[in-house]
Amino acid sequence: MSAAAPPVASSTPVLEIRGVTKAFGERQVLRGIDLAVTEHRAVALIGASGSGKSTLLRCIDLLEEIDDGDVFLDGEVITDPTVKPVAVRRKLGVVFQAYNLFPHMTALQNVVLGEMRAHGAPRAEAEERGRSLLARFGLEGREGDRPDNLSGGQQQRVAIARAFAGKPRALLLDEVTSALDPELVGEVLAAVRDLKAEGMTMVIATHEMSFAREVADEVAFLHDGQIIESGPPQKVLEAPEREETKRFLRRLLEAGRI
Amino acid sequence: MAESAVITDRRLEREAAKRRQHRRGQAIAAVSTVVVIGGLATWILTSPGWPEVRETFFSWSIFKDAFPEVLEGFWLDVKVFLVCEVAILIVGLIVALVRTSRSPAFFPLRLLGVVYVDLFRGFPTIMLVYLVGFGVPALKLSGLPTDPVVLGGIALTLSYSAYVAEVYRAGIGSVHRGQRDAALAVGLTDNQAMRHVILPQAVRRVAPPLLNDFVALQKDVALISILGPQEAFRIAQIIQYETFNFTPLIAAALLYLAVTIPLARVVDRIGGGPEGAVR
Numbered sequence: 299m300s301a302a303a304p305p306v307a308s309s310t311p312v313l314e315i316r317g318v319t320k321a322f323g324e325r326q327v328l329r330g331i332d333l334a335v336t337e338h339r340a341v342a343l344i345g346a347s348g349s350g351k352s353t354l355l356r357c358i359d360l361l362e363e364i365d366d367g368d369v370f371l372d373g374e375v376i377t378d379p380t381v382k383p384v385a386v387r388r389k390l391g392v393v394f395q396a397y398n399l400f401p402h403m404t405a406l407q408n409v410v411l412g413e414m415r416a417h418g419a420p421r422a423e424a425e426e427r428g429r430s431l432l433a434r435f436g437l438e439g440r441e442g443d444r445p446d447n448l449s450g451g452q453q454q455r456v457a458i459a460r461a462f463a464g465k466p467r468a469l470l471l472d473e474v475t476s477a478l479d480p481e482l483v484g485e486v487l488a489a490v491r492d493l494k495a496e497g498m499t500m501v502i503a504t505h506e507m508s509f510a511r512e513v514a515d516e517v518a519f520l521h522d523g524q525i526i527e528s529g530p531p532q533k534v535l536e537a538p539e540r541e542e543t544k545r546f547l548r549r550l551l552e553a554g555r556i
Numbered sequence: 557m558a559e560s561a562v563i564t565d566r567r568l569e570r571e572a573a574k575r576r577q578h579r580r581g582q583a584i585a586a587v588s589t590v591v592v593i594g595g596l597a598t599w600i601l602t603s604p605g606w607p608e609v610r611e612t613f614f615s616w617s618i619f620k621d622a623f624p625e626v627l628e629g630f631w632l633d634v635k636v637f638l639v640c641e642v643a644i645l646i647v648g649l650i651v652a653l654v655r656t657s658r659s660p661a662f663f664p665l666r667l668l669g670v671v672y673v674d675l676f677r678g679f680p681t682i683m684l685v686y687l688v689g690f691g692v693p694a695l696k697l698s699g700l701p702t703d704p705v706v707l708g709g710i711a712l713t714l715s716y717s718a719y720v721a722e723v724y725r726a727g728i729g730s731v732h733r734g735q736r737d738a739a740l741a742v743g744l745t746d747n748q749a750m751r752h753v754i755l756p757q758a759v760r761r762v763a764p765p766l767l768n769d770f771v772a773l774q775k776d777v778a779l780i781s782i783l784g785p786q787e788a789f790r791i792a793q794i795i796q797y798e799t800f801n802f803t804p805l806i807a808a809a810l811l812y813l814a815v816t817i818p819l820a821r822v823v824d825r826i827g828g829g830p831e832g833a834v835r
Contacts, residue, residue: 361737388743398738402756411752416743464743 309374311336311467312499313358317367318377319523320350320357327353329523330367333501334469340500342510342531345520345548351503352395354520355470358501359392372467388416391461395473397453399445405432405456406441407447412464424463431459435489451482458489468499507550511535518521519543615803620806622795629812630788633777636709637815641770641775643713648720655721656728660747669721676718681776684711689783708780716773723765727758767823771816788812 301310320328327350335341356362357371360376360383369377376386395418399408413419413504418428432441435455445453454474461469471490475483487509494500494513497500504510510517511531519540527540538544600606654662655669676684688711693702701707731754739749781790788811792804 317684356737361740361742383740384743384745387740390737390741392741394734394738394741396734398732399733400735400738400753402760409805411739411745412742415752460742 299336309336311370312372313501314373315354315358315367316370318354318357318364318369319366320353320362320364327523328357328364331523331525331548333378333518333525333528335499335501337499338497339515340498340513341516341518342501342514343501343503343518343520344505344507344510344534344546349520350523351520352472355392355472355501355503359390359470361392362525375494388412388464389467391464391466391469393454393457393461393469393471393474395476397445397450397457397477399453399457399460401445404442404444405437408445409460409463412460417464421470426465428492431463432456434492435459436485449482450478451485453488454478455489458486458493462493462498468501468513469493471500471502471504473503473505475509505550507535507547519546521546611801613802613806615801618795618799618801618803619807622792622799623807625795626788626792626804627811629786629791630808631762632705632785632787633774633789633811634815636705636712636777636780637774640709640712640716640773644711644716644720644769644773645766649711649724651717651721652724652728653750655725656750673718673721676714677722681712681715682779682782683716684784685779687711688714689780704783705780705785708783708785712773712776714778715776716769718772719769720766723762723769724758726765727762728754730761731757752825763823767819770819771795774812774816 313335315331315333318328318331319326325333331350331354333341343354345351353362357364357377364377367377368375371386371389375381399405400411403411406425406428409431409506410419410421410424413424413427415422429441431501432438435458437452437455437459439446440452440456445456448456454477458474474490475486478486483506490500490502490509502510502514514531516528517531517534518525519534519538519542520526521540521542527534527538527543534543535547538547603609651669651672654665655673658667685708689704689707692700692707692710701710728750735753735757736749739753740746744752778787778789781787781793786794788808789805791809795804796802
């Protein structure tokens with residue numbers, strides 16, 4: 299896959315995280331995260347609930363303010379207090395665990411809202427693109443449906459189309475299948491696979507180890523607010539070095555999640 | 557799926573039992589209604605004072621004479637109500653938005669919003685009507701309205717906007733924070749997120765409590781009569797004084813009901829379920 303990917307434009311990572319820390323009150327959630335994601339690559343963040351995966355993604359999209367360290371997007375710092383968050387968020391796409399679709403809007407309106415209001419695209423143009431995106435994720439004919447008329451899997455695919463509609467430099471996926479019934483997981487993962495094949499740069503927080511192995515170029519194991527082990531999926535998932543990683547994978551295995 | 561299923565005896569038995577239960581339920585409801593309503597009615601209608609009460613409150617001949625006059629006054633109520641309602645929806649929304657804004661530039665306005673809501677929700681509405689209705693003209697400043705209807709309307713708007721602002725604010729607070737996250741994540745500004753994502757959901761949710769305030773407002777419109785204008789309740793009162801009979805007040809009450817009951821049905825329809833679902 300990566301061999302066939304378009305040539306890497308430069309060696310500057312699309313996303314680079316350096317020494318990021320974040321506490322909520324007394325609770326230290328991130329304790330110095332370093333991570334670089336180069337273009338067209340997908341990094342899977344794995345780790346137990348509460349290990350800081352979601353918080354890290356929220357910090358990258360500036361939905362949370364970090365305490366220390368910095369995040370760079372295409373080499374430019376985005377976590378400086380003087381940087382306007384809106385401009386940064388327009389270059390990133392986020393898919394949330396609970397979909398967070400706008401319930402008062404149709405699927406198509408959900409997808410085109412950002413394009414029209416944030417990117418200033420004319421309605422006709424945004425809708426045409428929105429329709430083709432929905433079709434691409436298997437939602438042809440559902441453009442006029444509101445979220446509560448869609449299954450969880452369909453809602454999450456609308457959310458993926460919505461995040462992708464703003465032509466983001468990178469997509470941040472936060473446990474996009476954890477709220478789904480098992481039989482609906484596959485269709486959402488297929489959508490992500492599709493974006494990966496197109497060369498989308500992604501950070502994927504996930505509990506789906508088989509998916510991480512298949513799609514990610516790199517797996518990073520978060521434990522207690524730190525990335526304590528990272529590398530190619532085969533290595534981290536099959537021959538982990540750290541005791542904590544082994545224990546985490548063993549627990550998943552016992553729970554039948556691998 | 558089940559349309560080809562054979563209808564078994566057991567199924568017929570179940571359905572017959574359910575029909576019996578249903579019939580018994582209906583019979584109990586009917587009997588208890590007759591007993592309760594009938595009992596209450598008999599109790600009142602056979603009371604020693606009933607003939608007198610009927611004559612004083614429910615006199616058909618007085619009702620017929622008073623109704624056209626009261627109805628004429630009622631148009632003033634309707635006009636004041638409609639104009640105030642629109643003004644209150646706008647002023648209340650502005651106060652709520654100011655109070656929920658995060659911009660530091662809005663700090664003095666936020667403070668003002670808090671003070672306004674605290675004060676005007678606390679003042680009795682009748683006092684505000686006196687204060688604005690008699691106080692403002694007494695200032696003798698040029699350019700300020702002097703029409704008692706306008707002044708009364710302003711007093712009502714000031715009073716009710718404070719309540720409505722809090723209703724809106726509760727609605728805004730009830731929209732899940734993930735909605736704001738998602739709106740910001742697609743690149744909207746704070747203001748755009750409020751306008752396109754949060755407010756539309758909040759407003760649908762607060763439609764029923766807003767109606768509550770409007771039903772109350774509709775009755776409080778009668779307060780402007782203390783400034784002089786003759787609206788339905790005032791006219792009914794005048795006829796009451798002339799005839800020593802309360803029936804005209806009943807006529808006014810019926811007119812109020814004629815507005816508030818349909819309003820309630822409309823809101824039931826647009827307000828949706830407990831989640832403020834959009835359908």
